[in-house]
Structure formats: structure tokens, C-alpha cells
Amino acid sequence: MNRRDRNSDDLELFELLEKLGEITDATGIPELLGRLLDIYGLKTVAYLGSGVTAQPGQSPYLAVTYSNEWVDHYKAQRFVDIDPTVQIGMRRMLPIDWDEFDRADEDVRRLFGEAKEFGLGRRGISLPVHGQHGDRALVSITSDASDRDWRYLRLHYMRDFQMLALHMHQAILRLEGKTVEQARLSPRERECLLWVAEGKTAWETAVILGLSEHTVRCYLESARHKLGAANNTHAVNKAGKASLLSQLP
Amino acid sequence: MNRRDRNSDDLELFELLEKLGEITDATGIPELLGRLLDIYGLKTVAYLGSGVTAQPGQSPYLAVTYSNEWVDHYKAQRFVDIDPTVQIGMRRMLPIDWDEFDRADEDVRRLFGEAKEFGLGRRGISLPVHGQHGDRALVSITSDASDRDWRYLRLHYMRDFQMLALHMHQAILRLEGKTVEQARLSPRERECLLWVAEGKTAWETAVILGLSEHTVRCYLESARHKLGAANNTHAVNKAGKASLLSQLP
DNA sequence: CCTAAATCCGGTGTATCTGCCGGATTTACG
DNA sequence: CGTAAATCCGGCAGATACACCGGATTTAGG
Numbered sequence: 001m002n003r004r005d006r007n008s009d010d011l012e013l014f015e016l017l018e019k020l021g022e023i024t025d026a027t028g029i030p031e032l033l034g035r036l037l038d039i040y041g042l043k044t045v046a047y048l049g050s051g052v053t054a055q056p057g058q059s060p061y062l063a064v065t066y067s068n069e070w071v072d073h074y075k076a077q078r079f080v081d082i083d084p085t086v087q088i089g090m091r092r093m094l095p096i097d098w099d100e101f102d103r104a105d106e107d108v109r110r111l112f113g114e115a116k117e118f119g120l121g122r123r124g125i126s127l128p129v130h131g132q133h134g135d136r137a138l139v140s141i142t143s144d145a146s147d148r149d150w151r152y153l154r155l156h157y158m159r160d161f162q163m164l165a166l167h168m169h170q171a172i173l174r175l176e177g178k179t180v181e182q183a184r185l186s187p188r189e190r191e192c193l194l195w196v197a198e199g200k201t202a203w204e205t206a207v208i209l210g211l212s213e214h215t216v217r218c219y220l221e222s223a224r225h226k227l228g229a230a231n232n233t234h235a236v237n238k239a240g241k242a243s244l245l246s247q248l249p
Numbered sequence: 250m251n252r253r254d255r256n257s258d259d260l261e262l263f264e265l266l267e268k269l270g271e272i273t274d275a276t277g278i279p280e281l282l283g284r285l286l287d288i289y290g291l292k293t294v295a296y297l298g299s300g301v302t303a304q305p306g307q308s309p310y311l312a313v314t315y316s317n318e319w320v321d322h323y324k325a326q327r328f329v330d331i332d333p334t335v336q337i338g339m340r341r342m343l344p345i346d347w348d349e350f351d352r353a354d355e356d357v358r359r360l361f362g363e364a365k366e367f368g369l370g371r372r373g374i375s376l377p378v379h380g381q382h383g384d385r386a387l388v389s390i391t392s393d394a395s396d397r398d399w400r401y402l403r404l405h406y407m408r409d410f411q412m413l414a415l416h417m418h419q420a421i422l423r424l425e426g427k428t429v430e431q432a433r434l435s436p437r438e439r440e441c442l443l444w445v446a447e448g449k450t451a452w453e454t455a456v457i458l459g460l461s462e463h464t465v466r467c468y469l470e471s472a473r474h475k476l477g478a479a480n481n482t483h484a485v486n487k488a489g490k491a492s493l494l495s496q497l498p
Numbered sequence: 499c500c501t502a503a504a505t506c507c508g509g510t511g512t513a514t515c516t517g518c519c520g521g522a523t524t525t526a527c528g
Numbered sequence: 529c530g531t532a533a534a535t536c537c538g539g540c541a542g543a544t545a546c547a548c549c550g551g552a553t554t555t556a557g558g
Contacts, residue, residue: 010404051495093380093415093418130380132342134489134495159412160408163407163411166343167343169342170343173342196482197483199478199480199483199486200479201480201544201545202544202545212506214507218505218506219505220545221546222504231546232482232545232546233482234447236482237485237486240383240486240490243339243383243385245383246299246385435534437534437535438534450513450514451514451515461536463537463539467536470518473516480516481516
């Protein structure tokens, strides 16, 4: 990829973002990913989403430009258990360069070695994305660019990738119909649930808030009803994912 | 701000990011924010963090270039309850332009009117940030640029702001010593906790996983111990914030 | 003015959780 | 070859949650 100046063909990024915002069908995703490869001169790009679908015990969402062979091989070898992009990338906030991984590790070397044979680039970056409701994703790109070009890409286009990752995740969420109908809790309900979430009993919460234990139970009950939760634990989980437990109104 | 090309003075962004990564003292933040204003020709910048400190029932973290008068006035008027940047911005994933807010709303008009008197720019964007542990932040910038310049800024520098917001949040987290010692749950423990979080009882979870109810209770107990949780609800909350409930290992 | 919602309080019976006692095999690691 | 951790199972007593019953005042909005 050649160096470009900011005003000329940023248009391609904007075009991608726009398409991501308008996409209505999952079948359009591969095309978009391919377009992304072209624009930035990448070898592969992969989206791995977790918690983007409605059901709880669900396999992760995958959208990649990898060959099917690599995906199958990856699954068969249970690479996810040792893949540092997943193990480390999913647990941090900022992007990570694959060079930072421990190449001394036998398994890791094998993984990246085989990955190369299956068509992944030598260099790679993974960008974590965090959604509002506990959903998260990892967008990984690879490239076979020269050291010089790679450094340039990393430096000047990281923000593009960051933005693309964010919008990609948003698009997937929209496609998966992950729309959370925000139940509105009253301040007291929220407050009670907040302390219960901290492990307090109804009695302890009552002491903390200066209420009767019974009143606390009532608030918890109505909070459960509003959230459609089976019990306090469920309610805390739902409210937490909907970020209703932040002290901000 | 003048148009710049990508290779010349992106250096200023990189310098900012580097400083953010190295900052060790909260007193250095105002200077960094000031530098940010200079670089992008902005009027104000504000960081509002939620869940960045250890305690649960805590007031939000604030780092702004606003005048103290505006902050005091804002608090006194309880603007946070009607401020759409907070009410809406904190509940979404993608950045939002202040132009998108409902100017027909009496309260909103009053808020932005007074904001202007206190030195905020006419235009504004708020960028939500989501951390790994339920922590979140809102980085808001304002400007008095001309329509043309504002459009240009929004289009071409949104990604810079996005990145800055992310790194700013990361820096604050580091400063606040919000380091979560990741308890490691075994797959079974995680699985049991996952279904309990969905509102299932121990018995139901046992049926789902094909275990005895007692075994499920044992896993939950050890999960509670590992997480230092007082009960299942607390454990679900802690594990959720530490994103240990994603099905990925 | 009326209605809805939020704020409060009490009791009861049953279901569930929690902690703590005991046991077992398999696997991985040094 | 031990050791630790993960995977499983059973029982019991007391604490807690949960659902359902009843009541109240205050406040905001149509």
C-alpha cells in the first residue's frame, strides 16, 4: 500500500463505514471484508464476536476471510485454547501487535507457523471491541507487508482499524437483532439491586439504605418484574449488562 | 485548524498517545487535555468516567477543561439528569454529534444555552468508551469552528478522537489502580455460574448440564471462593465485570 | 381532579441457597 | 511418584430468597 494523504482517498474508509452502517444482510459481510483487504493491502481480516447473539451458551460469532481449511483446522486442533490473540486480546482494551506474543512458547510458534501455511500474513494486529452489554469482539488483521510498510500501516492506520472494528461490531449486533429493551428502574430499585449485586443480603441492604428489610425486598421484587428476571442473580446480570447499575441515572 | 497531511504532523497525536501511556500522576492530565485542545483547535474537552474506581457507590470520575464555575453550576442544577450527552451518550457505542440531540426539548436548549455562556463550544461530539470490567467513560469535545471546518474535523479526525478517548480511559484506569486480579474459573465452574446468571436454579442447571444438583452446588461454591464472592449474585456480578462468563475460555 | 408511579411498611409459607461434613477418579506437572 | 486441580457424588442444618397477601403517603402529569 502506498502512502496516501488524508484528504484524497480517506473516502474509501468512509465508504466502508457507510456500508457497514447500512448493511442489512449477513451475506454482505464477506464482500465488505474483501473490500477492506483491498483498501489497506491486507492479507486477511477476521471478526470474532462473543455475546452478540441472544442465547447464553452460544458459540462465538465468526466472520473471516480465512480459508475454510484454516477454520476447520483451527477448530479441530482446539487452537482457541492456546491462541494468544484470543487469550490475551480478548482480555485487554487496547490493540495488540502479534509481535508482542511469546514466540518462545512451543504451542504459539506452532500455531503461527501453521497459520502462515494456511494463508495468514506474517504480521498481525488484534483490536478488542467492548460493547455495552457484556458483548465483545476481536478484530484481527494480518499482512505480508515489508517491515517498513507494516510499521507505517500500524502507526497511521491503527485508528482506521479501531474505527472499523467498532463499526463492524455495531453492524453485527444490529444484524443479530441484539436490541435490548431498556427497562427503567426507579432510583430505589437500582440502589437496592446495586447493593445486592455487591453480595449484600436484603437485611444488610436495608441497613445501608436506612430502610426496612421488607421494603428492600419489595424494591427487589419490582426490579425483578421490570427486568423479567427469575431471581436477584438474574436481575443483577440483566441490569449489569444493560448498565443500569452505574450510579449515573 | 488547517488541513494537514497524514505523514507530517500526525506526530502530535502519537506524542499525545505516548504521554497518555506514560502518565503516572493525575496532576499531569490537565496539561495533556490542554495540549489536545491546541492540536485540534478545540474549545473544551471533558472526560467523564464511571466505574473506574474500586468502590461501588461512587461518584463519577471527572477530568475537564471546563471552568470551575460551569462544573459547579452543572452540579447545582443537576444537569446530569437532563444532559443528553450523558443520558444518551453513555448508553450507546458509537460517537454522537451534539447536533443530533433534540433541540426542541426545553431543558436541553437551556442546558446548551448556558453551556455556551460558560465557555463551551457551539459544536460538540461525545465518544463513549467501554472497558472490560463494566467501566465506561464519555469523552466530549466542543469547538467553535466554522461549519465547514467542523465537518472536516468530524470526518477526518473522529478516529483520532476515538483512539484518544480509548487511551485516555486506559490511562485513568491505570492511575486509579483499577487492576483486577483475574480469578481463573474452571470450565465447569464457569458453566454453572453462567446458567445461574441466567436465572436458573442449581437444580435446573444440573439438568441442563447433565450433572447432579449437588455437584452444581459444589462448583458454585468453589466459584464463589475463587471470586471472593459472598453469594451467587455477587459472584455473577464479579465474574460478569471480569468477563469470565463469555463462553470463550 | 384523577391516575400512575414512586416511596414506604408488615406477615407467611415454601423454595432455594449456603456452608460444611464426607467420599471418589482422572489429568497434568514437576 | 507424589501433589494439585478438575471432575463428580451424597447429606444436613440454618439462613435467605421468593411469591403473594395486606396496608400507607407523596409526587408528577394529563
